[in-house]
Amino acid sequence: MTDNHNNRINPRRPFKGTASGLNRIVLTTAPRLNEAPHAKPIRNSQKNNAEQASILVISHSDRGMLDDHARQTVSAAAILANEATNITVVALILGDLRENIASCGADKVIVMPEFSFEKFQPDLELANITAVIERLNPIKILMPDNFIGDGDLGRRLIASQHTKTAATHVIEIDSLHAASPHAAGRKIAFTELPHIILLAADAADTNLPFIGSATIQPTIQSSTQVENTNNQQKSVSPYQNLGLKTIASEQVALEEADLIVSAGNGVSNVETFERLALALDAAIGASRVAVDDGKFSRDKQIGASGKTVTASTYIAIGISGAVQHLQGIKDCRHVIAINRDNSAPIVKRADLSIIGDAEAIMQALINAVAEAKSLSLQEAACACYLLLR
Amino acid sequence: MCMLSIATLVSAGLHPVSGEPRHCRNDSLAMTLGLQLAESIGAEIKVLHAGDENNPALPNYLALNAKKIDVISVASGANIVDSLATNLANTELILTGTRAEDGEDSGLLPYLLAAKLNIPLVANALAIKPIENGIEILQFLPKGKRRSVTVKLPAVVVVHPLAPIELRFAFAQQVSGQIVAHTAQNQSKTSSSKQIQWQIQAAINKPKKLKAQENKSGHERMLAYIASENKGGAVVNEGSSVEKAQVILSYLREHHLINF
Numbered sequence: 100m101t102d103n104h105n106n107r108i109n110p111r112r113p114f115k116g117t118a119s120g121l122n123r124i125v126l127t128t129a130p131r132l133n134e135a136p137h138a139k140p141i142r143n144s145q146k147n148n149a150e151q152a153s154i155l156v157i158s159h160s161d162r163g164m165l166d167d168h169a170r171q172t173v174s175a176a177a178i179l180a181n182e183a184t185n186i187t188v189v190a191l192i193l194g195d196l197r198e199n200i201a202s203c204g205a206d207k208v209i210v211m212p213e214f215s216f217e218k219f220q221p222d223l224e225l226a227n228i229t230a231v232i233e234r235l236n237p238i239k240i241l242m243p244d245n246f247i248g249d250g251d252l253g254r255r256l257i258a259s260q261h262t263k264t265a266a267t268h269v270i271e272i273d274s275l276h277a278a279s280p281h282a283a284g285r286k287i288a289f290t291e292l293p294h295i296i297l298l299a300a301d302a303a304d305t306n307l308p309f310i311g312s313a314t315i316q317p318t319i320q321s322s323t324q325v326e327n328t329n330n331q332q333k334s335v336s337p338y339q340n341l342g343l344k345t346i347a348s349e350q351v352a353l354e355e356a357d358l359i360v361s362a363g364n365g366v367s368n369v370e371t372f373e374r375l376a377l378a379l380d381a382a383i384g385a386s387r388v389a390v391d392d393g394k395f396s397r398d399k400q401i402g403a404s405g406k407t408v409t410a411s412t413y414i415a416i417g418i419s420g421a422v423q424h425l426q427g428i429k430d431c432r433h434v435i436a437i438n439r440d441n442s443a444p445i446v447k448r449a450d451l452s453i454i455g456d457a458e459a460i461m462q463a464l465i466n467a468v469a470e471a472k473s474l475s476l477q478e479a480a481c482a483c484y485l486l487l488r
Numbered sequence: 489m490c491m492l493s494i495a496t497l498v499s500a501g502l503h504p505v506s507g508e509p510r511h512c513r514n515d516s517l518a519m520t521l522g523l524q525l526a527e528s529i530g531a532e533i534k535v536l537h538a539g540d541e542n543n544p545a546l547p548n549y550l551a552l553n554a555k556k557i558d559v560i561s562v563a564s565g566a567n568i569v570d571s572l573a574t575n576l577a578n579t580e581l582i583l584t585g586t587r588a589e590d591g592e593d594s595g596l597l598p599y600l601l602a603a604k605l606n607i608p609l610v611a612n613a614l615a616i617k618p619i620e621n622g623i624e625i626l627q628f629l630p631k632g633k634r635r636s637v638t639v640k641l642p643a644v645v646v647v648h649p650l651a652p653i654e655l656r657f658a659f660a661q662q663v664s665g666q667i668v669a670h671t672a673q674n675q676s677k678t679s680s681s682k683q684i685q686w687q688i689q690a691a692i693n694k695p696k697k698l699k700a701q702e703n704k705s706g707h708e709r710m711l712a713y714i715a716s717e718n719k720g721g722a723v724v725n726e727g728s729s730v731e732k733a734q735v736i737l738s739y740l741r742e743h744h745l746i747n748f
Contacts, residue, residue, distance in 0.1 A: 107707075162744045178700045197744075219627070219637045222608075246630050251611045254596055258603035264684050267594040271695035278695065281688050283502060283589040287695070288686040303698040337608040337643070341624065341636035351632035358745065379746070411631070412745045414736075433743060434721075435736060441723060450721035451739050453732045463733035468748075471737060475748040 142181055142204060142309035153187045154180050155237035156205070157228055159216040159248045161411075163197030167430070168243040168300045170203045175272060175303035176241045177204025177311060182274045186238070188311060191231055193224060193248075201313035203305060209316045216248040219340045224248075225255050244268055244297035253297045264293035270302050348382045353399065356382035359410040359431075361401055363424075364388040365417020365439060365457045369395075372416065375461050378468045384408065386418045402427035417457045420445025437461070492531035492618065492641070495579040496522040497572070497597075498557070499537065500545035501589035511548035514585025516655055518647035521616060522583045523553055529618050534558060536575065538568040541669035550665030551657050559669045569597065571672040573604040580641045581623065586611070586649055592686070595646075602644040610639050611646040 115122040154176045158169040165173070173190050180186040181204075190205040193214035200208060209231065214224050232240065242253040244267055257265040271278035271287075277296055281288040348356060360376045361384035362369070376383050385395035387402055401408055403423035413431040417438065418424060425448055428434060436449035437460050446452040453460060496519040501512030519535060526533035537546060541559040549557055560575060562568050576582055584598045602609035615626040619638060627635040628648040639645075704712070724735050740746045 174700075175698050178698055181700065216629075217633075217635070219635060246612060246628065250595075254599040254611075255603075255609070257596060258599035265596075266684065267596060272698050273696075279592075279594070280691065281592060281686070283504065283593060285502075285507065285691060286688050287691040288592070288688045290684055290686050293684060301697065302695065304700065307700045308702045308704075309700075337622075337640040338610070339638040341638060343629070343633055343635045346632045346634065348632070355630065355632050357631035412740065433739075433745060435739065437736075441725060446723060447720040451736065452721065452723045453736060454723065454725045455729060455732055459729035460732050460736075463729040464736055467730070467733040467737050472748045 139308065139310050141201075141312055142177065142206070151185055151187045153189045153207075153235055153237045154239045154241065155189050155191060155232065155235060156241045157191045157249065157252070158193070158243055159214070160192050160194035160196050161216065161247065163195050165192070165196075165198070165200060165203070166245075166247075167305070167432070168245050169249075170200070170305050171301065171303045172241050172243045172298045173200060173203040173205050174305045174307055175298060176239070177307060177309075178303065179239070179272075179274055180204075181309070189235060189237065189316075191228065193228075193252075199313055201310045202307070204307050204309065204311040205313050206311045207316050208313055217343050219338055220336075221248075221252060221255055222336055222338065224252055225259060228252070228256065229259065238294075239292070240295045242295075242297050244299050250297060253295065257295050257297075260295065263295055264290075265295035265297075266290060266293045267297040268299050269296050270299045272296065272298065272302055348376075348380050351382055353382055353384055353401070353406050353408055356408065356410050358382065358412045358414075359384045359401075359408055360414045360416060361385060361418060362389050362395070362416050363418030364392075365419075365437075366394075366461075368458055368461075371458060371461050371465070375416075375465050375468075378465050379414075381412075381414070382410075384413075386421075386424050415445055415449070416461065418445055419443040420448055492526075492529060492581060493579050494522050494526050494531050494533045494581045494583065495536050495576055496533065496583040497536050497538075497585075498546075498549050498554070499585075499588045499590070500539065500543045504589075509543065509545040509590075511545060511552060512585060512589045513655075514587055514589075514647070514649050516549065516552050516585075517649065517651050517653050518583040518585045518645075519549060519554060520552065520653050520655060521613075521647055521651060522581075524653075525616055525618070534579070536560065536572070538562045538572055538672075539564070541667055546667055547662050547665075548657075550667070551659060551662035552655055553658070553661055555661075555665050557665070557667045559667060560672050561669050562672050566672075569600045569604055572601055575670075576601070576605065580643075582642075582644045584644065584646055586646055598644050598646045605642070605644075607642045607644060608639050609644040609646065610637060612648040613645045614648055614651045616645060 112123060156173050156176045158172060176188045180188050187206040188204055189207045190200060191209045193211050194216055195212040196210045242249045244250045266277050266279050268279045269277045270280060275292060276289050277292050278287050278289045358379060358381040360381045362372050363386040366372050383399055384401040385399045387400055389395055390397055390400045403426045405427060407427050409430040411432040413428050414435045420443055434449045436445045436452045437457050438445060441454045498515045498519055499512050501510055503510050522533055535554040535557045537557055538560045539562055541561060546557055560571050562571055587593045587595045598609060610625050612628040613625045614628050617624045622638050622640045624636060624638050627637060628650055629635055724732055
């Protein structure tokens with residue numbers, strides 16, 4: 100009762116006089132907003148016996164983090180597990196993991212850092228995930244259907260597990276059924292929830308009312324298996340990895356680029372901007388205003404009437420962030436804004452906003468990047484020298 | 489390089505707008521890649537289709553320079569993996585597209601075929617180069633990355649839809665080409681693996697997103713609404729431009745977005 104009383108909004112809270120009248124929407128106590136994430140309870144916390152049934156999620160990590168698609172898959176598993184009782188969500192992460200994935204609802208986490216998506220070793224990966232599956236005997240297996248190796252690995256798993264039902268490209272899922280597109284999306288096919296599910300992007304919401312406990316499981320057993328299979332299969336494996344190469348950022352299509360610097364009306368000197376892009380090895384984008392001004396070609400335009408980009412880093416320089424532009428960057432993971440106006444809409448979207456003059460900050464950033472690059476080169480040279488000694 | 493035997497698998501596709509039968513784009517990319525490879529090293533190539541030889545989509549592949557298409561007559565609904573596997577037992581390189589356009593298009597066929605024949609498989613291929621004792625494949629990875637791998641033959645290679653291949657359509661080739669029907673030797677009505685019952689409907693509604701059930705009070709919902717309105721990351725107002733540049737650099741470093 101008292102709690103409820105405390106939560107009530109003061110009807111006489113301070114107001115702002117605006118042109119359209121009094122604005123009382125602003126809450127007086129800001130800390131209350133920050134409390135919300137802590138309030139989420141841990142799902143499944145009291146039942147902790149070893150004999151629990153489990154849903155297994157298998158995914159590669161990207162630079163130590165799960166991408167949106169993988170997070171959606173873990174969340175989907177958590178939502179399915181929450182509807183039934185006494186089911187744990189086990190996340191098997193291939194590649195290293197540097198973040199806590201409790202917020203996606205994972206109860207147990209198994210990390211196999213030796214299987215980065217950058218290496219191609221499908222036979223070893225399949226052998227190891229099969230070993231984990233045999234140990235856990237999960238009631239369902241979920242994987243994201245993506246191009247960084249999970250779609251491929253999942254199909255290998257389906258082909259190797261003859262007795263289990265499976266569905267790929269699953270665009271709709273609930274506790275009873277799954278649906279995949281049929282005939283190139285003209286039709287939709289429903290089925291009872293199969294055993295192995297390759298989930299398409301955006302099929303589940305990552306916003307959960309609970310968190311998982313995300314306890315890291317020891318991987319001693321699995322890593323010894325890896326070594327064993329490594330020794331056995333080194334000579335037998337039909338695959339050989341010749342290495343990864345990254346296409347120069349100028350040649351990559353904007354939709355595919357990983358790091359984009361984008362210029363808006365606030366960029367007066369395009370030359371500095373292009374030097375910054377070169378220094379960071381980033382692809383160049385632009386807002387509609389900058390393109391209309393003739394500073395950039397039309398194919399660089401990002402936004403509703405231009406391109407939709409999925410970069411993991413998006414640096415918006417001198418862009419206020421009109422709704423149409425924000426639509427184009429909705430899938431970007433990290434947005435950094437450099438802007439003169441701290442009330443611009445892009446500041447609400449950005450993970451980091453720098454308020455100041457774009458030209459001066461760009462110059463300073465070019466210098467800082469050059470310095471950092473030369474330092475890391477020196478360090479590498481030092482390490483080489485020490486190794487040789 | 490010894491004489492290589494290549495087979496490319498083609499399926500019947502549908503036009504994305506009109507729904508008219510035509511070649512499947514992914515499979516034609518794989519076929520054209522196979523034809524180019526066969527021409528460059530003088531290999532023998534077979535274009536294979538499992539299904540009905542009178543399918544109006546097949547002449548499209550002839551127009552795309554398949555001189556001859558071998559059709560394994562399989563009744564609709566029968567399992568084609570077994571009949572394909574018996575036909576492809578001695579083939580060294582099998583090329584397929586990533587996904588079909590008509591039917592289940594799960595992208596599973598090459599995997600089931602590779603598992604049946606017990607040979608390696610490489611997916612997402614953009615280019616193929618023959619090397620000593622195998623082939624070298626350039627693989628597609630997202631975010632502007634590419635990977636080179638080698639694989640020993642025999643192998644199944646799945647060609648990625650973004651493979652840089654130009655399709656050339658010529659009506660004269662469609663007229664001069666031929667389609668030859670063969671009866672399937674190993675036709676089994678029962679599929680060897682999982683039976684899954686699909687209920688197919690027209691895709692009218694947008695797929696529903698899986699969401700967690702929340703029972704929040706009205707007040708909590710209003711708070712959540714206001715909180716989501718107020719979201720935004722760190723804002724740096726103070727400091728010189730050099731300090732601000734350092735903030736950006738340390739943010740990029742902290743999240744492992746740059747490697748220097």
